[in-house]
Amino acid sequence: MIPRLKIWFKRTKRFIGSFYFINKNKLLGRSFVPHPRKRLFIEPISYCNLACKFCTYPKNLHPKTVMDEDLFRSSIDQAAAMGFECIVLTPINGEIFMDKNAIERLRYIENSVIKTYQFYTNFIGANNVAIKSLFALKKISYLEVSIYGHDFESFCNITGRGKEQYDRLVENLTTLESLFSQKPPGLNICLSIRTYRSFQFNKGSQNELLEIIEKLRQAGVQIGLSSQVDNWGGDIGESDVADIEMDLIDGKHLYKKGPCGLPFDSVQITAEGKVNACACRDPRGSLLLGDLNLTSLSSIHTPDNEKWIGIVRDHEIGNFNDVCASCGFYQSIYDERRVVDTEFMTKNDYIDQARDLE
Numbered sequence: 001m002i003p004r005l006k007i008w009f010k011r012t013k014r015f016i017g018s019f020y021f022i023n024k025n026k027l028l029g030r031s032f033v034p035h036p037r038k039r040l041f042i043e044p045i046s047y048c049n050l051a052c053k054f055c056t057y058p059k060n061l062h063p064k065t066v067m068d069e070d071l072f073r074s075s076i077d078q079a080a081a082m083g084f085e086c087i088v089l090t091p092i093n094g095e096i097f098m099d100k101n102a103i104e105r106l107r108y109i110e111n112s113v114i115k116t117y118q119f120y121t122n123f124i125g126a127n128n129v130a131i132k133s134l135f136a137l138k139k140i141s142y143l144e145v146s147i148y149g150h151d152f153e154s155f156c157n158i159t160g161r162g163k164e165q166y167d168r169l170v171e172n173l174t175t176l177e178s179l180f181s182q183k184p185p186g187l188n189i190c191l192s193i194r195t196y197r198s199f200q201f202n203k204g205s206q207n208e209l210l211e212i213i214e215k216l217r218q219a220g221v222q223i224g225l226s227s228q229v230d231n232w233g234g235d236i237g238e239s240d241v242a243d244i245e246m247d248l249i250d251g252k253h254l255y256k257k258g259p260c261g262l263p264f265d266s267v268q269i270t271a272e273g274k275v276n277a278c279a280c281r282d283p284r285g286s287l288l289l290g291d292l293n294l295t296s297l298s299s300i301h302t303p304d305n306e307k308w309i310g311i312v313r314d315h316e317i318g319n320f321n322d323v324c325a326s327c328g329f330y331q332s333i334y335d336e337r338r339v340v341d342t343e344f345m346t347k348n349d350y351i352d353q354a355r356d357l358e
């Protein structure tokens with residue numbers, strides 16, 4: 001009964017907070033979206049080496065492939081020509097170090113006019129050579145290592161994988177710590193731990209994973225801890241997360257008003273070359289904007305694309321499609337809590353500026 005009450009309390013608190021911020025800003029005519037050329041997602045690969053229970057990867061909703069090299073280079077070239085500042089290489093479902101050309105591809109971005117790039121990784125597919133190579137790069141600005149579980153048992157339970165993958169994770173974190181002094185100054189590294197809600201640092205038994213995390217913390221790495229997961233637009237349910245002690249955010253209980261911010265700052269070129277309006281929670285590709293195999297990025301990624309403006313217009317009038325209506329990752333552009341470390345503008349300014357840039 002008590003856990004249920006806690007969930008209800010958290011959900012209600014979140015709903016009230018969203019209601020307040022969204023309506024206040026909507027009344028004041030304020031919305032929060034970044035510059036239209038702030039960032040673009042490119043998915044170099046859509047294979048993963050884990051099968052996390054809270055993720056849609058094991059459900060095979062998103063086509064699995066490695067992006068063709070010509071397509072990758074053309075995507076970077078087109079993004080550079082359009083003036084994108086940052087490339088995010090985090091797949092919607094997948095792991096960047098499963099790509100044997102990962103470092104070569106990063107070097108290709110290094111040699112372009114793109115200013116920075118970043119990605120999330122589970123780090124298991126990396127190795128000594130790759131980590132050393134990463135630290136020799138200049139434009140990488142953010143690396144987030146996602147760690148699932150806090151010990152061997154929880155790692156296996158959450159990820160569906162075993163000792164080989166766990167040992168590689170610990171080994172790669174150990175290498176990261178040993179090379180940390182060689183980290184490029186512009187690179188921020190974060191370890192994001194997702195594990196059981198009962199876990200607390202410095203309580204319970206220690207293990208090799210927690211020890212290396214602590215060493216990295218002492219070296220200056222930021223550590224995040226969460227036991228919250230979301231329902232991936234309705235594709236993840238309570239039964240999927242029943243035995244991993246995590247709290248599921250069900251998008252049906254969120255207060256939704258106004259366009260979601262992701263079509264403004266998280267458009268993704270998938271490994272297949274499709275362009276999707278959401279890089280984070282639409283593995284089925286229902287927010288498809290176009291196909292880079294058929295036409296240019298500039299003709300797809302524009303407010304004049306009827307599909308893009310249609311999504312924004314529909315969200316504005318509360319007409320959310322199935323995936324967005326169920327989505328637990330929704331972020332209203334009227335919610336000022338979206339403003340983090342970058343400059344934001346209004347929706348209308350975004351559209352005007354995007355048109356001016358064409």
Ligand code: SF4
Pocket residue numbers: 048049050051052055056057058092093094095122
């Ligand atoms: S959460 Fe990430 S690491 Fe886990 S299965 Fe999904 S894509 Fe792979």
Ligand code: SF4
Pocket residue numbers: 233260261262263277278279280281282323324325327328329330331
């Ligand atoms: S509501 Fe969810 S699926 Fe829709 S654009 Fe936002 S994050 Fe993506």
